[in-house]
Amino acid sequence: MAQTDTTEHVGLARVLGPAHVWALGVGIVLVGEYMGWNFAVGKGGAYAALMACWFAGILYTCVAMIDSEVTSTVAAAGGQYTQAKHIVGPLMAFNVGLYLVFAYTMLEAANAITVGFLVDTVATMSGHEGGLDQRPFIILAIMFLAWLNYRGVLATLTFNLVITAIAFTAIIILFLSTSGILGVGEMNHAALMSGQAAMPYGWLGVLAAMHFGLWYYLGIEGTTQAAEEVRSPARALPFGTLAGVMTLAIAATLTWYVCAGLMPWEYLGQSGVPLFDAARLSGSTFLMVLLGIGTLFATLASANGCINDASRAWFAMGRDKYLPGWFGAVHPKYRTPYRAIIFLVPIALIFALGAPLDQVITFSILSGLLEYTFMPLNIILFRRKWPLDTIKRGYEHPFHPLPAMVLLGLCGLAFFAVFLGYGTQLVAMIVFYIVVSLWFHFWRYRFVNRGAQFTMPWPKPRGY
Amino acid sequence: MARYTPPTQGKLGQIIDVIVLLIMAIGALYIPLWMGLAGSAVTSTAVENPTWESLGQNETMVAQWEKLGFADAASAAEMITARFDYSFSVGALLAMIVVIVGYYAILLRFSEKEYREVIAEKFEE
Known part of the structure; x- marks a missing residue:
């Protein structure tokens, strides 16, 4: 343990700007437009998926507003975990840390599954018969990105910035090419969404679609994980996060418009790579290649950001002894949380190689949903314990407590949406968090320094 | 308030803690799959x-x-x-609500207890 004690207080390098924050947030999430969101179509039909997209957009706007205010004040690695530690308490922080790790690690696994599926699809289209073994591609994707993360955050997020921009541009080009703005329009919304195809499950389907509607944006809150590595957190984090939500709302709507206008809802609701399928239907080889590359880049960017975020959360918990202190080490040369990065690789592989895509996505969404439910509680307690005149915020979100109340209400709806069709996973995951909470409170917490974990230079909270 | 000094955890203890956490996490995610209870x-x-x-x-x-x-x-x-x-039963829906609300109630209650210790030690040193 001697090595841990000497390395755990080394800080992470402050090298990132607002564009990196945007790339981290959008890079993680943009893959949601390339795969996964379309399961919302399967749960409720195309109109339901669009409504879910916008309701989820409201949910994430609330998340970004709340998160930006707290993060512009709590600028430390671990993001919401560190917020919870200072505002709600250690047990909540431990749970939030695990939400982050599982949401991102499952998302990373989902990305790796999609890489394998895409390679297999392209091989089949190229004339290969019998299907490819997808596992080597899944393993290679995760190992390569883990290595990149191990080597340094600046290179990692610069890589993300480039491939995210390419993936986003591919969506815009597909939209312009198929919508009739450039060339002949190929959209058939009226015919493809007529009759029973309009609302196959009625309004209950709209509620159910909220489950996968979160996938359009899930992970944008990950921008806060880089708080300790950003040069100007009070400016860069709110700017990068809010710009990210706006980017995603636009990309999500364009994605829905293109896919719903090209595919029957029954196919779209079960497609593994819907944007790539949309490009195939356009009949353009250029678009097919572009969207194939876009899908690959979006999944790699997302997995890359997920490794970055999950490892920061695991590292921060190790540094505080919420987890064994061995994980709280920073690499002496690359200044990265290398032990946390390496440790999470096999966990991602277990799920990428052994679980179906919709299950892995649901696990990720559930952890995200639990985290979003924590956020309204967090901001209400933050404002109560430290009113606006007691701590200077880099950003103050407007209309408090309205965003918190809206967020709480939408989270309730989303829980019900997951319950419709995936109730067992919901209960199993919450039972896990209850058991692990008892384990932390009655066993693990004894290894944690009490006062020393409160590191913000804040005055004493009101009411204590 | 007396400052709390946590015990030092040995390497074996750290390894056991990680294994316990992993078993719980992988179990929670995989048991429904193995039992055929998971899935749409x-x-x-x-x-x-x-x-x-x-x-x-x-x-x-x-x-x-x-x-x-x-x-x-x-x-x-x-x-x-x-x-x-x-289709779902009202009983199953109520059970889900109780589990979720109960979970957050446990979290907030235990967190508050721990938080008071943190604040007491941090600001009364």
Whole structure:
């Protein structure tokens, strides 16, 4: 343990700007437009998926507003975990840390599954018969990105910035090419969404679609994980996060418009790579290649950001002894949380190689949903314990407590949406968090320094 | 208030803690899969000699199915007839609400207790 004690207080390098924050947030999430969101179509039909997209957009706007205010004040690695530690308490922080790790690690696994599926699809289209073994591609994707993360955050997020921009541009080009703005329009919304195809499950389907509607944006809150590595957190984090939500709302709507206008809802609701399928239907080889590359880049960017975020959360918990202190080490040369990065690789592989895509996505969404439910509680307690005149915020979100109340209400709806069709996973995951909470409170917490974990230079909270 | 000094955890203890956490996490995620309890409640209706019309597909839809590689209605029938079963009991819904609310209640209660110790030690030193 001697090595841990000497390395755990080394800080992470402050090298990132607002564009990196945007790339981290959008890079993680943009893959949601390339795969996964379309399961919302399967749960409720195309109109339901669009409504879910916008309701989820409201949910994430609330998340970004709340998160930006707290993060512009709590600028430390671990993001919401560190917020919870200072505002709600250690047990909540431990749970939030695990939400982050599982949401991102499952998302990373989902990305790796999609890489394998895409390679297999392209091989089949190229004339290969019998299907490819997808596992080597899944393993290679995760190992390569883990290595990149191990080597340094600046290179990692610069890589993300480039491939995210390419993936986003591919969506815009597909939209312009198929919508009739450039060339002949190929959209058939009226015919493809007529009759029973309009609302196959009625309004209950709209509620159910909220489950996968979160996938359009899930992970944008990950921008806060880089708080300790950003040069100007009070400016860069709110700017990068809010710009990210706006980017995603636009990309999500364009994605829905293109896919719903090209595919029957029954196919779209079960497609593994819907944007790539949309490009195939356009009949353009250029678009097919572009969207194939876009899908690959979006999944790699997302997995890359997920490794970055999950490892920061695991590292921060190790540094505080919420987890064994061995994980709280920073690499002496690359200044990265290398032990946390390496440790999470096999966990991602277990799920990428052994679980179906919709299950892995649901696990990720559930952890995200639990985290979003924590956020309204967090901001209400933050404002109560430290009113606006007691701590200077880099950003103050407007209309408090309205965003918190809206967020709480939408989270309730989303829980019900997951319950419709995936109730067992919901209960199993919450039972896990209850058991692990008892384990932390009655066993693990004894290894944690009490006062020393409160590191913000804040005055004493009101009411204590 | 006396400052709390945590015990030092040895390497073996750290390893055991990580293993316990991993078993709990992987178990929670995989047990429903192994027991066949996980997964979407989707069922497909078997249709004998399906036609595009009997599957409710109009001309535009049929054209898109064919472009996607489904040469006839039979090859797409399973996908087209797949539907979620959203029926549920009020008891199951109430159980879910109790589990979620109970979980957050435990979290807030224990967190508050721990937080008071943190604040007391931090600001009374």
